[in-house]
Amino acid sequence: MVFFSIGATAFTVSMLSEDLVEYYQNKRALAVASESLERLRSLVDDYDALLARLEGDPNLLRNLAPAALGVEPADADAVYPVASAEELEAVKEILAAVPNEGSAKPLTPAWLTRISRQPQRALLLLSGAFLILISFVWFGTPGPKAGNR
Secondary structure, three states, X not given: OHHHHHHHHXXXXXXXXXXXXXXXXXXXXXXXXXXXXXXXXXXXXXHHHHHHHHHHOHHHHHHHHHHHHOOOOOOOOOOOOOOOHXXXXXXXXXXXXXXXXXXXXXXXXXXXXXXXXXXXHHHHHHHHHHHHHHHHHHHOXXXXXXXXX
8 A cells, every 4th residue: 555655646746747837836926916916006005195195285296396306496495315317227126126035936846846857757657657566566466366266
């Protein structure tokens, strides 16, 4: 029973290794899509909060316009930071890379990556078939005795 169980498991895993790899790839794609969806929901919530603040305080738009649009400030004593296009691009790249760090880890187990290669897969298939064959030949039911007929 042990030989048959191990052989059947090895045989089945070798036959289903492509499907298992595809399953883990789909699982990873789903995790990345969920993470992206959460980022989009967060952005929508931030924009909704900003719009609510703009509706509540009309002076806020006048204060944000010089920084956001690059127009001259209405207040001559106000100081607004000036950033170059290269600095803004560098900050944009840094902020875009931060949420993707969690999704960079591989979700496919190492053992599945190893056995999905063709030589290892064929070897696993043959060893599983060999164990099943051994369990039937050596531990199968005995044939009829010659003297019992």
